Amino acid sequence: MTASTQDFDYHTPQVAAHLKLVTADLSDADVEEIGRRFDAIRESIRTDLGEDDAAYIHRIIRVHRALELSARATLMASIFPPAWIAGTAMLSVAKILENMELGHNIMHGQWDWMRDPEIHSTTWEWDSAISSDDWKKSHNDMHHMWTNVIGKDKDVGYGRLRVTTDQEWKPEHLGQVGLNVLIALFFEYGIAMYDATMEAEKIDAPGHPRLRALKKVWTKVKPQMVKDYIAFPLLSGISAPTTLTANFTANILRNVWTHTIIFCGHFPDNVEYFTEEEIEGESQGEWYLRQLMGSANIEGSELFHIMSGNLSHQIEHHLFPDLPSNRYAEIAPQVLAICEEYGLPYTSGRLSKQSYEVWRSLAMLSLPDEIRAKLSMSA
Numbered sequence: 408m409t410a411s412t413q414d415f416d417y418h419t420p421q422v423a424a425h426l427k428l429v430t431a432d433l434s435d436a437d438v439e440e441i442g443r444r445f446d447a448i449r450e451s452i453r454t455d456l457g458e459d460d461a462a463y464i465h466r467i468i469r470v471h472r473a474l475e476l477s478a479r480a481t482l483m484a485s486i487f488p489p490a491w492i493a494g495t496a497m498l499s500v501a502k503i504l505e506n507m508e509l510g511h512n513i514m515h516g517q518w519d520w521m522r523d524p525e526i527h528s529t530t531w532e533w534d535s536a537i538s539s540d541d542w543k544k545s546h547n548d549m550h551h552m553w554t555n556v557i558g559k560d561k562d563v564g565y566g567r568l569r570v571t572t573d574q575e576w577k578p579e580h581l582g583q584v585g586l587n588v589l590i591a592l593f594f595e596y597g598i599a600m601y602d603a604t605m606e607a608e609k610i611d612a613p614g615h616p617r618l619r620a621l622k623k624v625w626t627k628v629k630p631q632m633v634k635d636y637i638a639f640p641l642l643s644g645i646s647a648p649t650t651l652t653a654n655f656t657a658n659i660l661r662n663v664w665t666h667t668i669i670f671c672g673h674f675p676d677n678v679e680y681f682t683e684e685e686i687e688g689e690s691q692g693e694w695y696l697r698q699l700m701g702s703a704n705i706e707g708s709e710l711f712h713i714m715s716g717n718l719s720h721q722i723e724h725h726l727f728p729d730l731p732s733n734r735y736a737e738i739a740p741q742v743l744a745i746c747e748e749y750g751l752p753y754t755s756g757r758l759s760k761q762s763y764e765v766w767r768s769l770a771m772l773s774l775p776d777e778i779r780a781k782l783s784m785s786a
Contacts (some may be wrong), residue, residue: 422465432567440748442692446739449727452734453779456520463733464518467508467713474501478657479639485649498657500714503533503664507716512732514543519729531543536595536628539599541602555673555680555701562673563680565590565601569772572601573682576775583773594662599624599628664714666753668705671761672721674768675703698725699746704755711758712736722753 433441478497484490510533512518518526532539545561553559557573564570568587569580590597603620612619635654643650679700686697705711705719712735713718720735722740730738746753756764772780 424723437749438692438696439688440692441745441751442690442695444745445695445726445742446691448738449730452727452738453520456731457749460501460733460748461521464509464513464521467504471501471509472506474498474504482639482646482650482653484646485643488645489494490646491653495653495656498653499660502534502657502661506661506665507668507718508713508732509533510535510539511718512714514539515547516670516729517731534631535601536599536624536631538599538623538627540711541599541606545602545605547728551725554698554725555678556683556686557680558683558695559758561601561605565597568769570768571680572771572772572776573680574626576772580773587766587769589607592659594666596628597628598625601782638776646654667758667762668715668718670716670765671705671758672703672724673701675754675756675761675764676768677752678703695726696751698722699742700752701725702754703761704753705761706755706757709736722755731732 474497478501480492481490481497482494485494486760510531513526513529513531514533516528519528521527524530529545535542550560550562555563557571564574567590568583569576600617600620603623604617607616607619607623610616611620635658636651639654640647642652673736679697681697681701686693689697702721702725704722705715707715707719717732717735718724720732720739723735723738724732726742727735727738743753745751771782774782
């Protein structure tokens with residue numbers, strides 16, 4: 408591999424030489440030129456980073472802290488329904504901002520250029536059950552390097568869901584729609600165990616990997632649970648029970664939102680999957696093409712993009728994972744122009760459309776291939 412992330416149609420198989428089919432009209436020189444132009448976009452942004460970008464991330468941090476402080480104060484009176492609703496709403500938004508636009512992007516190294524020790528990928532610890540170290544290894548090092556490569560990118564279905572016909576059907580997939588509902592509700596805990604288990608399996612140590620992973624996750628989760636389910640409720644006095652339910656609701660809403668954005672950016676129709684053989688000897692230009700075809704954007708307002716951590720620009724994020732997220736809206740038209748010039752796909756759609764496609768595909772792919780094929784033919 409020469410590339411680095413650093414400096415469905417459910418009716419037919421997804422992998423089958425799709426990279427070659429999509430790029431059939433492109434010469435080696437075309438692919439090289441596409442890579443050069445994407446490199447140029449990246450470099451133009453990197454050399455232009457400055458005070459406005461720093462002001463943006465500091466502003467998001469201030470907004471997050473103000474929302475959380477206001478929410479905690481309001482929930483002191485959560486025994487009254489209006490205060491419960493307002494406090495829960497503010498806390499949910501604060502947690503989503505911290506998780507998406509702050510934690511995810513800071514730990515990608517998007518703001519390391521500022522050399523601010525408080526906003527740096529090596530020091531930031533987010534309000535999530537997921538260990539920052541485990542997440543950076545599984546997400547930054549694995550998922551972004553091996554995007555949608557079957558057998559390499561473990562995030563394809565997270566080891567539990569069948570999201571492409573190139574994954575072998577198993578009886579356990581019959582219940583994957585219901586399983587995905589549970590994954591959405593408790594997303595941070597599922598991903599935490601998933602990441603910790605992968606790291607534990609790499610280490611030759613006493614004890615079962617899952618037990619070691621569970622212990623590690625509990626070490627991270629315990630102080631968060633004490634904060635949300637003991638400390639702040641007790642501080643609310645007579646409002647303790649309602650504050651506890653508000654904190655629980657905010658965590659659930661954050662999990663469902665995060666799950667929705669991630670799944671809509673990775674598993675809707677027309678997102679492609681690849682084989683290890685297909686990417687052998689992959690050039691920088693080909694790496695860019697795989698990122699482009701393995702991601703999908705979600706259309707929405709500026710506020711929607713911020714609340715999604717700008718992962719609504721999933722294509723741009725996969726092309727340039729270490730560029731500050733506030734620049735993706737600026738980059739997107741340039742990426743689209745290159746795609747139109749070379750006849751490359753640029754998958755994008757409203758949240759409702761992408762979400763429908765994800766859940767429909769999960770339902771169809773939960774069925775054995777022969778049954779799914781018959782349903783597809785009769786549709």
